[in-house]
Amino acid sequence: MADGGSDGSGFRNDWLTKDFYKVLGVGKEASAEEIKKSYRKLARANHPDSNPGDTAKHEKFKAVAEAYDVVGDPDKREKYDEMRALGPAMSGGFGGYRGGGGNAGPGFDINDLLRDRSGGFGDMFGDLFGGGRSRPQAARPTRGGDVETSATLSFTDAMNGVTISLRLSSDAPCETCKGTGGKPGTKPHICPTCEGAGFVVASMGGAFQVNETCPGCGGRQLVYDEPCPTCHGSGRGLSSRTIQARIPAGVKDGQRIRLRGKGAAGENGGPPGDLYVSVKVTPHRLFGRKGDNLTLDVPISFDEAALGAEVRIPTLGGAPVTLKVPAGTPNGRTFRVRGKGAQKSDGTKGDLLATVEVQVPAQLDTTARQAVEAYRAATSAKPLRANLFSASSGEAS
Template sequence: MSASDWSTKDFYATLGVAKTASAADIKKAYRTLARDNHPDSNPGNKAAEDRFKEVSEAYAVLSNADKRKEYDEQRTLFGQFKGGGFGGGQPGGGAPGQPGGPGVDFDLGDLLGGIFGGGGARGRARGRQSAGRRGDDLETEATITFQQSVDGATLPLRMTSDEACVTCHGTGAKPGTVPQVCTKCQGSGMQTGASGGVFAMTEPCDKCRGRGLVVEHPCETCRGSGRSPSSRTLQVRVPPGVKDGQRIRLKGKGGGGSGGAPDGDLYLVVHVEAHSLFGRKGDHLTITVPVAFDEAAIGAQIQVPTLDGAPVRLKIPAGTPSGRTFRVKAKGGTTKTGGRGDLLVTVDVQVPTELSDAQRAAVEALREARGGIDPRAGLFGAVS
């Protein structure tokens, strides 16, 4: 998107957020609108598809700190010029040689050159030489299983984006023809007109709409826009150890560039389903296993399940309290270096809610053998 394109669009209004909105608020608004208007959820709905494109375009600019700064600066500059210029808002309001001063002919293209990489004659020359456009940055979401988050997975993602037209390769011109340099702005994309005084206002050319080029014979596929909707399926590799809510950048997997410009990036937000037994703690897996009272009291050998299915044997020492955690080496998640974390096993000593006659007799015998020792005696001594 060119600088002049930005001046005519209010991306904040598109996303329904204030200009002061935080990055988190912008992302939240985008996700809601993208989900509601996604082509997969609205098959055959052209209005929803167009709305999805608008939302994606707005988010691509506002989610990038550098692009957002450029956009805000450009909108401010255009707003000042359309409001009557600098220096009090009236022609001649400034000193000679200053914005708004008498005898000054401001070229907004020169001012924007400092922001967008070239203005004046250099910017116009560059505009004639290249009409390339970097592909849009896209964002999508995917839900994976707990097992996939541990081991990694390759996911098929169906993407719909605005790509360079396959018929005209992004030029917007009918095959066999080429766009022509705009005769009104001489390829600069900007035009200068009098504002009713000595102050001149520069704005996007109304003939080429700021492109600097005019398509005399439009491509029948894209009708001269150079862009067309495209659906594709990507095979995306999610690395082992990905966490719930993690945002993964896939360079060059976003919208296609045109005119030799690079493709945009794809940002994948991963959601991980919870597991009925296992949890995560960094590279380690966690599990809580029930242990009977007698196993904790006199010790036992127990079997513990692992995520890969093969159980391991764990020794429970005599006198193990409830809540104690044991470590089983190399039975956890896959690490970034290709190794394995550990399995952290926390025991939960079970207290029976119902006892048979034999069990009750055994517990009463244990109480009698304890000899009346009060395990809470130390608490009262600490108080006094």
């Protein structure tokens, strides 16, 4: 088997001769924090993005990432140290060392250990070098983003509720790479920037630190050497779709409605985001709105206000009702018609507030004028403005 090849178990012979501690510039007894600190320093200094065209630094970066992938993981590091402790028995690789001295003794074949996949060395080397149970950490499910849109409704539809069609364009996983960011057919590896965590720790000054999405993998934990040709490695694209949205009865002008699960799709099995619809309600020709109540201006004549009357008025979407106006009703008085208003959140309805407006005719015919003049003569003994003058002098009326 050629140097650097695999024996079929996932173990690479050339790794037996590599000193990962030396590659990272630390001693065998270095703490996990010291190893991480050295790795980050070397990774930044040799990262391909910072050193375009520098082949030597590119190779150094790969070697540093390879070393940290092993000794940066507590379990892998322990197994790596155990493997190195075997000494000369491991120096011939897995290809055919059998006997000849060393620590193993005559007739020893390391491949016999690797064939035992039920535990011991077989699992140790398989887990360490990728041929056994260990797999790259699966990307975490991510909730989809929220989407904002607006809708214009008629006054009647807003009161009664309506189902509308909404055309939405939102951020979504790229259709080509399905959100991975990699070229289809290529395999990912753990992001060296965040070490597969999906985030990095940023200092905010003093003792304060916050987790930020990893700039190297965008939070996906894995990276590809070849980016997706459609999204250029971002993993994101635009999604256009039409949905049917139910607007509840009684919605107000300017209200923001939340429709759960109607936003952008999630990633890696994550739930979708929500859709927020800002509603604009067009005015009605007759009816207005005040909270959960509807309003209506009702014109009445002078004689109806003075003598009393029964006035028929409309309701929104229902049968007309009769308003009883008592004699002597002043201009601007408001009457309440219960249960004829907007629908409330509890399913009940507000009221209809009908305000009367006494109308003064612009012209009078001869008969009407004579009647008004007769009324003036009959009430002239009781001037309406007598109290204005007594009040202006400060005297009690």
